[in-house]
Amino acid sequence: MQRNHPVGEGRRVAVTGIGAVCGLGWGAASLWEGLRAGRPGISSFHRFDHSRHRTHLAAEAGEPPESFVRSCPGWRRLSITDRFALFAAREAVERAGLALPLGEEAEAGVYFGSSTGGMYESELFFERFLRDRRGRLSSLIPQQVNAPGDAVARHLGSTGPVATFSSACASGALALGAALDAVRSGEVELAVAGGSDSLCQLTYAGFNALRSVDEVPCRPFRAGRAGMSFGEGAAVLVLEPLERALARGAEPLAMLAGAGASCDAHHMTAPDPSGEGAAAALEAALADAGLPPEAVGFVNVHGTGTPLNDAAEWQALKKVFGERAGELPLIATKALIGHLLGCSGAIEAVATVLCLHHGELHPVARAGEADPELPVNLVLDEPLPVPGGRAAVSTSLAFGGSNAALVFSPWGDQAA
Amino acid sequence: MSEPVLITGLGTLGAWGGGSERLAAALAAGAPLAREVDRSAGYHLPHGARRACLVPPGELAGWLSPGEARRMSPPSKLAVTAARMALRCAGIASEGGDEAGTAVVIATAFGPSSNTETLLKQILDEGPEAASPSLFMESVANAPAAQIAIALKARGASVTVCEREAGPLIALGTGAAEIAAGRAGRVLAGAVDEMTPLLHALLDRFGALAREGEDGEELARPFGRRRNGFLAGEGGTVVVLESAASLAARGGRALARVLARGSAFDPTAPPSGWGHGHKALARSLRRTLERAGLKPGDVGLVVSGASGAREGDRLEAEVLRAVWEGGPLPPVAAPKAVMGEYGGGHLGAAVLAAAGSSLGPTPGFAEEDPELGITPLDGPLREAPSVVLATSLAAGGAAAWVVLGRG
Numbered sequence: 001m002q003r004n005h006p007v008g009e010g011r012r013v014a015v016t017g018i019g020a021v022c023g024l025g026w027g028a029a030s031l032w033e034g035l036r037a038g039r040p041g042i043s044s045f046h047r048f049d050h051s052r053h054r055t056h057l058a059a060e061a062g063e064p065p066e067s068f069v070r071s072c073p074g075w076r077r078l079s080i081t082d083r084f085a086l087f088a089a090r091e092a093v094e095r096a097g098l099a100l101p102l103g104e105e106a107e108a109g110v111y112f113g114s115s116t117g118g119m120y121e122s123e124l125f126f127e128r129f130l131r132d133r134r135g136r137l138s139s140l141i142p143q144q145v146n147a148p149g150d151a152v153a154r155h156l157g158s159t160g161p162v163a164t165f166s167s168a169c170a171s172g173a174l175a176l177g178a179a180l181d182a183v184r185s186g187e188v189e190l191a192v193a194g195g196s197d198s199l200c201q202l203t204y205a206g207f208n209a210l211r212s213v214d215e216v217p218c219r220p221f222r223a224g225r226a227g228m229s230f231g232e233g234a235a236v237l238v239l240e241p242l243e244r245a246l247a248r249g250a251e252p253l254a255m256l257a258g259a260g261a262s263c264d265a266h267h268m269t270a271p272d273p274s275g276e277g278a279a280a281a282l283e284a285a286l287a288d289a290g291l292p293p294e295a296v297g298f299v300n301v302h303g304t305g306t307p308l309n310d311a312a313e314w315q316a317l318k319k320v321f322g323e324r325a326g327e328l329p330l331i332a333t334k335a336l337i338g339h340l341l342g343c344s345g346a347i348e349a350v351a352t353v354l355c356l357h358h359g360e361l362h363p364v365a366r367a368g369e370a371d372p373e374l375p376v377n378l379v380l381d382e383p384l385p386v387p388g389g390r391a392a393v394s395t396s397l398a399f400g401g402s403n404a405a406l407v408f409s410p411w412g413d414q415a416a
Numbered sequence: 417m418s419e420p421v422l423i424t425g426l427g428t429l430g431a432w433g434g435g436s437e438r439l440a441a442a443l444a445a446g447a448p449l450a451r452e453v454d455r456s457a458g459y460h461l462p463h464g465a466r467r468a469c470l471v472p473p474g475e476l477a478g479w480l481s482p483g484e485a486r487r488m489s490p491p492s493k494l495a496v497t498a499a500r501m502a503l504r505c506a507g508i509a510s511e512g513g514d515e516a517g518t519a520v521v522i523a524t525a526f527g528p529s530s531n532t533e534t535l536l537k538q539i540l541d542e543g544p545e546a547a548s549p550s551l552f553m554e555s556v557a558n559a560p561a562a563q564i565a566i567a568l569k570a571r572g573a574s575v576t577v578c579e580r581e582a583g584p585l586i587a588l589g590t591g592a593a594e595i596a597a598g599r600a601g602r603v604l605a606g607a608v609d610e611m612t613p614l615l616h617a618l619l620d621r622f623g624a625l626a627r628e629g630e631d632g633e634e635l636a637r638p639f640g641r642r643r644n645g646f647l648a649g650e651g652g653t654v655v656v657l658e659s660a661a662s663l664a665a666r667g668g669r670a671l672a673r674v675l676a677r678g679s680a681f682d683p684t685a686p687p688s689g690w691g692h693g694h695k696a697l698a699r700s701l702r703r704t705l706e707r708a709g710l711k712p713g714d715v716g717l718v719v720s721g722a723s724g725a726r727e728g729d730r731l732e733a734e735v736l737r738a739v740w741e742g743g744p745l746p747p748v749a750a751p752k753a754v755m756g757e758y759g760g761g762h763l764g765a766a767v768l769a770a771a772g773s774s775l776g777p778t779p780g781f782a783e784e785d786p787e788l789g790i791t792p793l794d795g796p797l798r799e800a801p802s803v804v805l806a807t808s809l810a811a812g813g814a815a816a817w818v819v820l821g822r823g
Contacts, residue, residue, distance in 0.1 A: 050544075052543045052544050052545060053544045053545075054544075054545070106696075107696075110681065114578075115556070115557070122536075123536065123539075123540065126536050126540060127540050129459075130536075130537060130540060130541065133458060133459065137618075137621055137622060140618065140622075141687045141688045142687060144525070144526075144578065144580065144812075145527070145557055145578040146578045146579050146580060146812065146814070147687065147812075150681075150687065150812045150813055150814065151687070153681045153683060153813065154681075154683045154685070154687075154813060156683070157683045158681055158683060159680055159681055159682070159683060159693065159696035159697075159699075159700070160680065160681065160700075161678075161679040161680060161681070162579065162679065162680075162681040162813070162814050163577060163579060163586055163590070163679065163814075164577065164578045164579055165575060165576065165577060165578075166524075166527070166556075166557035166558060166576045166577075166578045167557075167558045167561070167574060167575055167576045168556055168557075168558050170574075174573075174575055178590070181593065181597070201539050201540075201544065202532070202535060202536060202539065202552075202555070204544070205535075205539045205544035205547035205552075206535065206547055206549070206552030206553075206555065207552075208544065208547070209547040209548065209549040209552055210549045210552065210553070211549075261519075261572075261573035261574070261575070262571055262572065262573065262574075263520070263562070263565040263570060263571050263572065263573065263574035264565075264571075265565040265566050265568075265569045265570055265571050266566065267566065268553045268554070268559065268562055268563070268566070269553050277571065280571065284599075398558070399553070399556055399558070399562070400556065400558045400559065400561065400562025400563075400565075400574065401562055401565060401566070401574065402558060402561075402562065402573075402574040402575070404573075
């Protein structure tokens, strides 16, 4: 997706708030603490009986903070996915220094990604309905994929545009790209963008049927890797024009500098092994940011840990970064929080922002041997300093060949 | 929008059959296209809704290869067929490379429902080990958009929008933005949905669907006093979007022009209904018209998303009345009375109206609701409108508008 508008046209877009829920805990601070320690949140889980499934691990979000539950109207009627979304949105908006309801910001746009919405609750309904044609219809209300984004808009009191993207694992990144466009073009002055998904039997069984799930915590880019690990949660970023953020005294965490998207047009589940589609998204995002590949200091890779995906992503990195591809530090957030599907692009965007903000790249545990076919520079065991003044790229490479990439640049002391 | 965006092709199939000519004929005739839904699975309530606007059997013949027909879900088949129809309508060869950098933006309210239902039955009845990988890969919401991209080698962005009834217009607006910003040379934008017996039964159990009225007919009756729900529908509708420069270079013709797009949200809406936030929605609609340099008085026809939903039509009327500030409204068409809700027929009707097709009477409308004060179209307009406003207010709060002009 080539962006032809001249660099500098439109407004620079700051990230002024982040919020997150995942297997490492509720809140961006818990996420960063776990990421920095390289502590995987992937283990046995309790959401549903997985004894008959092929694998038995997931990064399940724990119990929410009691104070949030008490302050959240209609909590019991919300799906788990909606609960995640509302927590992350509220945290992000509060971090941005905005009060709820949004008041004069009420025409904020809400851009969200989700793969399955309230599918978990739907499964509970269908189990009963298919058996005896009974079931609580109210449990189906949040079933739709647009439910989490709509719930966030409702919670914030927003009257601006709302759009939900459901392009599998690229959904969250596409939502952030749409939000970037809307802020940059002046369509909205504030965007609340992210994604949310929860564990459910449909995706757990489906990916297992495809033999895409590892029996041990996923091992992106390592020899012997055998698939992904599931995660769940939500992530939200608040975006606004830099000038506006500074004028109201907000401190940017980072800048969202560019976005790009493409399609492999190759196969429903297998990536194009040449990596051309993924490379096209990366190149489009860099062009959109007005940055050459040399300006990139690290990549938060899609890194699912499936043999084919990681190999295709390595080909894409080689196409875009050439000889630097093997030196460029890579972070693989999914190794710690699992694959959050429609939310993965959003939570990996938050992880990328956290790395830029703290000036450190989060590590992953050294799981087995390096894959000699994929000679990447994965950050292992200990955090690394962020290469000074450089931009970061986060990639999302989805089912159906939908690819998206985001470019973030540092703000403040880390800026060049 | 910086670059003029043109609609150069329309592909559509639904209860009206396959092709934009069939849709145009059905809209001109103004007769509802609903037929009996298969209720044999026992999902339906005994006295519930019985009819839906379903794609007649055999309409996909000749549009898909045997391999495609075998591996695709029903919505993917509808989407790929509609995309090929749209490209043919635009005079563009549908296979053989993507020099234009084609993006695909498809809206769906429910995704591949039949595959999801079958997969859930496998998992819940027989156990997770019975889950079929081929069903799973065609159960994801973005399967139709992905299959269009695979079939047509479209390597631009592949985007699936889910925003219920507002999705089709949001998809069109998102696609138009891709062209206007120069990010894609061509966009295939539209909507697809299938209406399975289970989905039909559940919509009815929520009280969303039209039930038999005092006249013994199960009709949508948009804006009517005795409306009691909508007719569910299914289908696939795809338009080809191009820039004026791109069209000039290849020498085609345009059906219509996208003048402006907008969307908004009503936070007073409950998750499965409509709220009372017409003022904010009207503000957004007014601004959308202003972006096109238009005043409400410039609109020659509203192709309304009113479907016969009691609260949805009420909110739609409040928004229109607020935009026109109590003054006379332009003619208002409510084509969902003919082809039902979902599947993009409404989007197709708006494009056809902008291209000069006549829309006929609104079936089922017998008596105006005095609280709404809108009588939908009762026959063809004397003059083709030069500006068409399409509106869609979704249950749950989302709303979208698109302003179309002649091509």
